[in-house]
Amino acid sequence: MKGIMRFSVLAVLTAVLVLAGCGGGSQQATTGEPETIHIALTAPITGDWSEYGVNFRRSVEMGIDYLNANGGVLGRQLRLSVGDTGGSPQEAATLAQRWTSDPTIVAQIGSFSSSEAMAAQPIFDSEGMVQLSPTASHTGFAPGSEWSFGIVGTQAAEGPFMANFAYNDLGLRRIAVLHLNNDWGIDTARHFSDAFTRLGGEIVRTEFYFDGERDFTAVLTRLAATNADGFFMASFFNDGAAIARQKERIGWDVAFLGPSSLYSPQLIELGGTAVDGLKTNVSFFGDDPDPRIQAYVSEFQQRFNARPNFHAALAYDAIILLADAIERAGSTDRQAIRDALAQTRDFPGLTGSITFTPAGDAVKEYRRLWVNSGRFEIWEG
Amino acid sequence: MELKQMLRRIPTLLGSARATMAAFSVRYRMPLVLLLLVGIVAFPHVITGPYYIRVATIMGIYVILASSLNIIIGFTGLFSLGHAAFYGIGAYTSALLATQAGVSFWIALPAAGLVAAAFGALIGVATLRLRAVFLAFTTLGFGEITRIVILNWRSFTRGPLGIAGIPVPRFFGTPFTRVSYWYLVAGLAVITVLAVYRVYHSRIGRALVAIREDELAARSMGIHVFGYKVLAFTMACFFAGIAGSFFAHFQRFISADSFLNTESFTIITMVALGGTGSIVGAVVGAVILTLLPEMFRFLVEFRMVLYGLILIMVIVLKPGGIVGVKGVFEKPKSRRKPWIVEKLTRKPTIPDTTQPQGGTL
Numbered sequence: 248m249k250g251i252m253r254f255s256v257l258a259v260l261t262a263v264l265v266l267a268g269c270g271g272g273s274q275q276a277t278t279g280e281p282e283t284i285h286i287a288l289t290a291p292i293t294g295d296w297s298e299y300g301v302n303f304r305r306s307v308e309m310g311i312d313y314l315n316a317n318g319g320v321l322g323r324q325l326r327l328s329v330g331d332t333g334g335s336p337q338e339a340a341t342l343a344q345r346w347t348s349d350p351t352i353v354a355q356i357g358s359f360s361s362s363e364a365m366a367a368q369p370i371f372d373s374e375g376m377v378q379l380s381p382t383a384s385h386t387g388f389a390p391g392s393e394w395s396f397g398i399v400g401t402q403a404a405e406g407p408f409m410a411n412f413a414y415n416d417l418g419l420r421r422i423a424v425l426h427l428n429n430d431w432g433i434d435t436a437r438h439f440s441d442a443f444t445r446l447g448g449e450i451v452r453t454e455f456y457f458d459g460e461r462d463f464t465a466v467l468t469r470l471a472a473t474n475a476d477g478f479f480m481a482s483f484f485n486d487g488a489a490i491a492r493q494k495e496r497i498g499w500d501v502a503f504l505g506p507s508s509l510y511s512p513q514l515i516e517l518g519g520t521a522v523d524g525l526k527t528n529v530s531f532f533g534d535d536p537d538p539r540i541q542a543y544v545s546e547f548q549q550r551f552n553a554r555p556n557f558h559a560a561l562a563y564d565a566i567i568l569l570a571d572a573i574e575r576a577g578s579t580d581r582q583a584i585r586d587a588l589a590q591t592r593d594f595p596g597l598t599g600s601i602t603f604t605p606a607g608d609a610v611k612e613y614r615r616l617w618v619n620s621g622r623f624e625i626w627e628g
Numbered sequence: 629m630e631l632k633q634m635l636r637r638i639p640t641l642l643g644s645a646r647a648t649m650a651a652f653s654v655r656y657r658m659p660l661v662l663l664l665l666v667g668i669v670a671f672p673h674v675i676t677g678p679y680y681i682r683v684a685t686i687m688g689i690y691v692i693l694a695s696s697l698n699i700i701i702g703f704t705g706l707f708s709l710g711h712a713a714f715y716g717i718g719a720y721t722s723a724l725l726a727t728q729a730g731v732s733f734w735i736a737l738p739a740a741g742l743v744a745a746a747f748g749a750l751i752g753v754a755t756l757r758l759r760a761v762f763l764a765f766t767t768l769g770f771g772e773i774t775r776i777v778i779l780n781w782r783s784f785t786r787g788p789l790g791i792a793g794i795p796v797p798r799f800f801g802t803p804f805t806r807v808s809y810w811y812l813v814a815g816l817a818v819i820t821v822l823a824v825y826r827v828y829h830s831r832i833g834r835a836l837v838a839i840r841e842d843e844l845a846a847r848s849m850g851i852h853v854f855g856y857k858v859l860a861f862t863m864a865c866f867f868a869g870i871a872g873s874f875f876a877h878f879q880r881f882i883s884a885d886s887f888l889n890t891e892s893f894t895i896i897t898m899v900a901l902g903g904t905g906s907i908v909g910a911v912v913g914a915v916i917l918t919l920l921p922e923m924f925r926f927l928v929e930f931r932m933v934l935y936g937l938i939l940i941m942v943i944v945l946k947p948g949g950i951v952g953v954k955g956v957f958e959k960p961k962s963r964r965k966p967w968i969v970e971k972l973t974r975k976p977t978i979p980d981t982t983q984p985q986g987g988t989l
Contacts, residue, residue: 293931293932330925348679360885369880369881374678391793428787
């Protein structure tokens with residue numbers, strides 16, 4: 248029985264510790280000044296996705312500083328609490344519980360991945376708090392709850408745009424597809440393929456690869472053996488650059504294109520001349536002469552000594568959009584904020600104008616983009 | 629006093645604290661058990677914050693996982709790096725039964741345990757003939773294979789899309805609330821700890837410890853080493869499957885991201901920190917390593933640095949784990965063996981004539 252006894256002693260001691268911890272925690276929660284509007288950010292600040300999480304925090308902090316310097320929202324200053332998920336869906340859900348239990352928090356931005364956002368969704372849904380994810384693009388995310396909103400836009404709109412680009416502008420008829428095997432990659436490949444087939448084109452072969460793979464020559468050789476006149480790759484820029492290099496090495500000379508996730512200065516750094524001629528699209532173009540975009544890019548560069556990418560710009564849009572919704576709601580009531588956010592029409596974001604579908608997905612505008620002699624340029628036809 | 633001297637005294641102080649605690653617990657055994665049960669029942673009514681109840685519930689899941697892994701690592705001395713795979717198999721079994729076949733949670737829960745146990749037995753039979761680091765490699769590999777199968781077998785597991793909309797369990801028609809989740813996980817954790825306790829103090833447990841201490845001696849005493857290893861593995865996987873089933877119905881969305889190898893490492897760390905081979909140790913490890921990252925949340929990116937520092941401190945100051953019998957960080961001690969091994973390997977009374985005797989020719 249010695250084991251059980253020791254267990255009991257320790258359990259009691261732990262219980263005391265927990266109680267002590269809880270006491271401290273709840274005190275902290277109530278000391279917030281009533282004058283501020285408290286917003287939470289959930290992001291993978293550490294772990295495999297930390298690059299995205301850190302950019303989320305930078306952008307949201309920049310947005311809050313901008314808003315506070317311009318009189319705040321409803322005449323009150325904004326205050327931010329940041330929670331790190333480390334990329335774990337379970338931690339995202341724990342944070343959701345933490346945010347929703349804190350009565351001072353009015354809405355939440357995050358998280359980065361669809362897995363994190365969807366693990367947290369049941370909690371935001373039952374407690375009633377806005378879950379505004381800058382990047383979650385899983386087709387089940389926004390329709391899963393009336394409290395969930397996604398502003399990246401789903402592949403349901405981007406896929407047909409790229410299919411149209413390929414079929415009508417580039418005159419491609421037979422396309423081979425390679426996609427990253429995750430929720431996003433599957434969706435991207437499926438929506439593009441469906442739309443391209445509907446236009447009258449043919450998908451001659453579809454292959455996939457796993458996150459972390461570095462050697463694509465086997466799948467590329469299989470795709471090159473088809474009579475395809477075009478190649479669509481549903482990848483992020485780092486994989487995209489490697490795929491382009493290996494495609495060049497095996498001598499497969501064919502028109503190639505991919506979704507907006509390929510747009511990053513690093514694509515050209517890593518891909519060199521192999522990515523020349525790549526067609527993609529963009530909702531946020533860092534070299535856009537639009538003064539608002541230039542102001543954002545230069546401030547971001549000045550503050551963090553890094554160039555913002557699409558994901559960072561989406562997080563900036565998220566905080567500005569949320570502040571706008573609170574202003575329109577005229578109160579910090581969680582339900583009122585949700586209703587105002589759902590009413591968003593033609594909100595002028597850095598990543599294009601944002602209008603929500605009834606399900607809570609943003610309808611985005613896309614612009615044709617291509618790599619021309621080592622530079623991203625708007626494609627003029 | 630010099631810092632070095634002070635540091636050197638810490639283990640002694642901890643040791644005497646432990647002795648005092650042990651004496652205290654002997655004297656007040658029943659009141660303490662009662663106090664613990666009252667604590668479990670009263671907890672969600674005293675601390676009503678949903679966040680705290682959730683953290684406690686997650687803690688319960690890890691208590692089950694760490695206690696069950698302790699059967700493999702602590703009692704039997706095998707190093708399995710694939711516990712998250714069985715946790716995931718349990719979660720997917722339960723989630724698929726509930727969403728695809730409409731099976732009630734109360735049937736899905738034991739089914740998940742059984743499926744995970746079946747996989748445990750299968751993997752055990754295939755790999756348990758391997759020793760030490762080779763077993764660690766194969767179980768690590770199995771964890772990765774499980775992840776890849778979940779991602780690839782899209783028609784069955786929905787691949788990377790994960791399984792959403794897992795129903796909330798019902799108890800006589802009433803849907804579960806936060807409090808019912810806590811009571812269920814606390815109940816499951818208590819059952820797991822009791823079961824592990826019963827196993828440890830049974831013939832099976834003694835056989836497992838004998839295998840851990842000296843496999844050859846155990847075999848020579850007639851213990852079916854391989855059979856007992858597979859049994860230990862299967863039992864541990866059963867509880868991991870139960871934990872997985874609970875997790876799936878608690879979080880209501882699962883994807884392969886929740887069952888990565890890092891999850892296995894977290895569970896092993898819990899066992900090692902608490903004290904390998906100690907029933908209480910696994911519980912303590914699970915509790916501490918769930919609470920620490922939550923308590924230090926305000927540090928954001930430095931949170932995990934602190935977590936690492938605390939682990940290093942335990943390794944340096946108390947290599948056997950906080951309440952450990954024999955730790956993975958500890959150098960093997962050959963002087964003192966548990967009583968069972970001493971009994972089993974005691975020198976025979978008849979002089980051994982097979983060995984050459986000193987002085988004779």
